[in-house]
Amino acid sequence: MTRTPKRFPKDQETQPKWQILPKSNLESHEQRSGYNGYDLGRPRKCLCFPPYTFSPFEPDVMREAPFQIVGLGEVLWDVFPDGPRFGGAPANFASTCKQLARDKADVHVLSAVGSDSLGDAALQELSKLAVRTELVQRNDRETGQVFVELDTQGRASYRFIEHPAWDEIHWSEALLERANRTDAVCFGTLAQRSLVSQNAIKRFLDGCPSGALRVLDLNLRAPYFTRDCILNSMGWANALKLNDEELPIVAEMLGESGTERELLQKLQERYGFQFIALTKGEKGSVILADRWIERPSNSIVIQDTVGAGDAFTAALVLGVLTNQPWETIQAWATDVAGHVASQSGATPPLPKGLCLPQ
Numbered sequence: 041m042t043r044t045p046k047r048f049p050k051d052q053e054t055q056p057k058w059q060i061l062p063k064s065n066l067e068s069h070e071q072r073s074g075y076n077g078y079d080l081g082r083p084r085k086c087l088c089f090p091p092y093t094f095s096p097f098e099p100d101v102m103r104e105a106p107f108q109i110v111g112l113g114e115v116l117w118d119v120f121p122d123g124p125r126f127g128g129a130p131a132n133f134a135s136t137c138k139q140l141a142r143d144k145a146d147v148h149v150l151s152a153v154g155s156d157s158l159g160d161a162a163l164q165e166l167s168k169l170a171v172r173t174e175l176v177q178r179n180d181r182e183t184g185q186v187f188v189e190l191d192t193q194g195r196a197s198y199r200f201i202e203h204p205a206w207d208e209i210h211w212s213e214a215l216l217e218r219a220n221r222t223d224a225v226c227f228g229t230l231a232q233r234s235l236v237s238q239n240a241i242k243r244f245l246d247g248c249p250s251g252a253l254r255v256l257d258l259n260l261r262a263p264y265f266t267r268d269c270i271l272n273s274m275g276w277a278n279a280l281k282l283n284d285e286e287l288p289i290v291a292e293m294l295g296e297s298g299t300e301r302e303l304l305q306k307l308q309e310r311y312g313f314q315f316i317a318l319t320k321g322e323k324g325s326v327i328l329a330d331r332w333i334e335r336p337s338n339s340i341v342i343q344d345t346v347g348a349g350d351a352f353t354a355a356l357v358l359g360v361l362t363n364q365p366w367e368t369i370q371a372w373a374t375d376v377a378g379h380v381a382s383q384s385g386a387t388p389p390l391p392k393g394l395c396l397p398q
Contacts, residue, residue: 107145107223107361109137112241113231114206115151115162115176116184118346118386124158126165127386128184128206129259132350133226133357135169135387140358140376140395148218150175150244151231154205158183169387175218181205188346195321196346198261207234211243219247224357227277228259232269245276253314253360255279257353258286267293279360280313281353284320304328315366317356319349319377327370335370338378347386352377358396 111134118127131149138147149171153159155178162183166173184204189197209231219225225248232238245254256277258270270293274280282290284300291303298306304316308328315329324336355376359369376394380386 106143107141107358108218108221109134109141109145109147109357109361110175110218110222110225110244111137111147111149111151111171112225112227112244113151113209113237114184114204114228115149115153115166116186116200116204116206117158117162119185119187120190120344124185125385126162127186127346129228129230129257129350130226131162131166131171132347132386133257133354134171135166136347136351136354136376136380136390137358138169138171139387139390140354142395143398144396145358146172148172148175150209150215150218150240152177152179152181152205152207152209152237154179154181154183156183158185159205175215177205177209179205179208181208188344190344193342196344200261200264206231207237209234209237209240211240215240215244216247219244220249222248222252224253224255224361226255226257226353226357227273228257229265229269229273230259230261232273233264238269242272242276253279253357255281255353255357257281257350258283258290259349260286260289274307274311277311278313279315279317280307280311281317281319281349281356283349284318284323287318300326301328301332315356315360317352317373319352321345325352325370325374327366329366331366333366333370335374338374340378340382342381343384345381348377348381350386351380362396 111130113130114128115131116128117124128151130151134147134149137145141147149166153162153176159178163173163176182201182204184206185201187199225245227241227245232241248254254277256273256279258281270290287300287303290307291297296303296306300318304318304326305328307313308316315327318326322337324334327333352373355373356369359372376390379390379394380388
């Protein structure tokens with residue numbers, strides 16, 4: 041992908057106002073927040089939003105018409121020990137995209153919820169975050185719920201109810217118009233456990249323009265995935281995001297072996313992905329695009345990890361759409377995911393300093 045920087049004029053109102061923060065100031069922010077943004081050993085330009093210190097970000101490409109982005113798959117409620125919170129990977133992705141992009145993107149969710157109080161509440165939650173719900177279908181099944189258990193490190197495990205509403209996402213020709221106008225879509229494997237929903241997902245992806253970004257964020261949840269589902273989904277996508285627990289599973293299904301780098305290179309060669317993003321929790325992340333880029337994670341106090349991976353994907357997508365350098369994209373995604381993991385719930389409010397300038 042060719043990246044031609046197009047900077048704002050210095051006197052433009054949307055130009056971020058940077059300040060140089062010396063090491064001592066950065067350390068004081070770190071002590072207050074538990075957040076370690078970047079290489080603390082040298083001054084750098086950064087946008088300060090107490091109690092966090094963020095890297096500079098400004099889009100290289102902005103356009104008058106908003107980007108059209110779709111989260112495709114499950115909508116559900118994450119039931120934590122202290123109560124339910126709205127979630128589902130595609131819904132988390134869409135909600136974070138909208139918070140980050142604000143008026144620069146129209147963000148939709150294509151899913152299904154029940155004709156019940158939880159379905160009403162799910163639509164209200166999406167609407168509160170300014171995510172568009174015209175594509176959310178309603179049926180007689182129960183709105184999805186997943187019971188979340190957190191270990192001592194804040195890592196989550198999941199137990200899903202059977203036969204939720206999002207197992208019945210139906211295709212209609214009315215969806216084709218939305219697919220034809222889509223700039224980026226993110227989908228996973230969980231909603232494909234039902235052939236009905238899998239068909240709708242596949243047909244939506246088929247209807248997207250050839251230049252649209254089709255990101256597969258695996259989000260494997262045992263026992264709700266199969267080899268065929270994973271391999272078919274990788275064939276439908278032109279970009280892949282997965283974590284370090286999922287990579288060995290994919291490698292085994294493909295009969296491949298090798299180092300982390302060798303496996304990702306084999307995936308890129310086999311499927312022609314524009315990029316592959318591998319998240320590794322406290323070990324950071326890797327992006328393989330036209331080159332290999334590694335980045336450590338931020339030092340944060342984790343509340344829970346639910347939604348952090350979806351937030352990383354949201355920043356990735358917006359970074360690609362706005363034609364950012366890969367180093368900026370990875371740094372931004374790391375900051376966004378780190379903020380989400382430091383808060384409770386999958387879609388906490390995001391500081392203004394993390395969002396696209398308007």
